[in-house]
């Protein structure tokens with residue numbers, strides 16, 4: 271009997287990933303597989319190890335044990351710049367957006383970075399025009415079309431996050447890592463940014479840490495729940511949200527709201 275079902279392709283995998291901080295194990299033997307094309311969310315109560323795990327993926331931290339594979343290659347010992355070159359891109363923090371440059375200039379710099387050219391004022395006008403056009407297109411995608419000439423510093427909080435997403439997409443990521451994209455937002459901004467993420471990441475692979483369970487239920491194809499540094503549950507939202515161990519881990523925390 272032939273099996274016509276194809277094994278889904280795994281773009282990112284951790285095997286036995288472990289991180290100790292002076293004897294305290296923040297991440298313990300974590301095995302996670304991220305499927306190409308999925309939005310994969312990492313959730314868990316405060317102190318579960320989400321940030322530590324994320325920092326291991328993006329190479330901000332070095333694991334104590336275990337391995338990370340990206341596209342089948344062992345990247346455990348690679349430097350952040352090396353993995354970025356291969357399309358594993360972490361969204362910038364707001365502070366990394368140049369505050370006194372316009373939204374268009376911020377996106378253009380990201381596009382230039384992708385091209386491997388630094389910000390040269392003497393570039394032929396035609397090249398800049400082309401980049402401006404592409405920048406405008408990206409800004410429109412994230413709902414900032416009318417704000418192209420506005421300085422980043424003057425944009426409202428939710429729009430700054432939209433700009434951050436535009437600058438990340440400008441780098442043409444194969445795997446986008448989003449660190450709490452709706453953190454600190456008003457309910458209105460949360461729903462705008464959730465819609466935005468859904469729209470712009472279509473067809474891309476995303477790993478996101480997110481506290482807001484409504485956002486996770488709307489966006490995520492697959493969810494890994496961490497608790498005390500270990501994987502507590504994994505599956506789609508319905509599966510993990512009805513898992514008794516997950517419910518217990520969340521009880522008494524504001525996260526479950």
Ligand SMILES: Nc1ncnc2c1ncn2[C@@H]1O[C@H](COP(=O)(O)OP(=O)(O)OP(=O)(O)O)[C@@H](O)[C@H]1O
Pocket residue numbers: 291294296314315316317318319320321322323
């Ligand atoms: N550099 C460090 N040195 C010592 N302990 C650390 C360090 N970083 C994190 N930890 C500890 O590891 C555990 C996991 O922290 P982490 O920040 O990864 O959790 P989290 O799930 O992201 O939490 P939160 O939801 O509160 O952001 C915590 O107990 C934390 O105190």
